[in-house]
């Protein structure tokens with residue numbers, strides 16, 4: 001019993017603590033919901049997402065919900081519209097294509113939702129802040145690389161470059177192309193094919209191009225994945241087998257760095273994602289603090305010398321970010337579990353206390369009912385019974401007294417209603433009522449009955465004659481005595 005109560009005590013204490021904890025948590029729980037619309041999902045985007053997640057650890061007041069558009073403008077617009085309907089507190093958009101996604105971004109902005117455009121831009125200026133790489137500078141670095149590659153070649157003839165472009169409607173593709181074109185000398189001839197940011201696309205369009213043109217001097221791709229696709233196509237191409245064509249990519253994260261280390265591509269221009277900066281800016285906007293409206297991130301060239309240490313460093317960063325992601329997911333699921341447990345405990349306690357309350361109310365109700373039954377039914381009955389007992393005791397005493405007085409005066413000719421009522425000290429009416437109550441007959445009949453009983457005893461136990469007995473017991477005549485005797489006993493009086 002003691003053990004059970006101790007256990008119950010512990011359960012209650014922990015339960016209450018759990019409830020307090022969840023109450024504390026909910027008081028500091030997120031107050032801002034951020035919607036993130038990502039145009040696609042790849043290593044570069046994942047890095048950006050992880051960086052955001054890490055920065056969010058510093059901002060428990062914000063939660064992030066992400067939707068990925070898989071490279072589709074329609075899907076991205078629909079996802080942005082759903083964020084608008086859900087009235088997120090802030091929207092982060094990395095647009096798939098500038099013109100196509102602009103209407104949805106404008107709708108969000110006009111709905112009063114602060115919008116941060118990240119990485120790729122949208123046309124117009126209906127957005128709150130922009131953070132992204134310097135794509136024009138990336139293009140310039142591509143031109144610089146082409147010029148250097150051309151210089152390495154001794155033969156003086158037109159230099160043919162194959163550009164593998166990203167989605168044409170995206171600002172990085174447009175600006176990278178422009179930056180490159182602006183930086184190239186006249187003797188460089190550029191052919192463009194569209195890889196739409198994807199390795200497999202780049203592979204097939206480049207292979208197709210190489211099969212038709214055997215004079216490509218250098219390949220520049222708008223990102224590393226397409227540069228790797230181009231390298232695979234080059235390797236595959238019968239026309240170029242064994243020929244060294246320099247290849248440059250953009251992004252400078254794991255796949256690109258590894259490709260440089262492995263000698264598949266020559267170099268890459270860095271293209272920062274800075275998800276952490278995006279979240280920090282979101283916090284500034286939401287807290288009404290000053291923020292920078294347009295942030296353009298630095299870019300730099302990575303060659304085979306820089307690639308190896310950068311790869312190691314990058315892998316370290318990614319491991320940390322991935323571990324952080326795992327820990328965060330685990331802690332979220334544990335926290336959810338804790339909340340479910342608390343909810344379960346709370347519901348259990350509520351049900352328990354409700355049942356207890358019901359039981360108490362029922363018992364109180366029943367007590368009142370029983371009390372009223374006792375007061376209104378049982379007690380009056382008991383009182384009636386007590387009264388009846390008292391009455392019967394009185395009657396008994398009266399009956400004995402009556403019997404005694406009558407016995408003492410059986411032979412007294414003056415024994416009648418008058419004398420009896422004065423001996424018993426009551427009125428004639430009272431005497432009549434009480435004698436009737438205890439004997440069932442009137443006083444005269446009772447006296448006569450007692451005289452007959454005594455007469456019978458005398459006849460049985462003495463030598464007295466019927467006349468003597470009739471006289472002794474004050475009957476008016478022996479004939480009257482005989483009549484009364486016969487009526488009472490059913491036979492004539494006789495001497496023994």
Ligand code: FRU
Pocket residue numbers: 040041042044045119120170172197222223224250251271
């Ligand atoms: C990733 C990516 C990068 C590229 C950037 C341009 O989704 O394609 O490879 O540099 O987007 O926005």
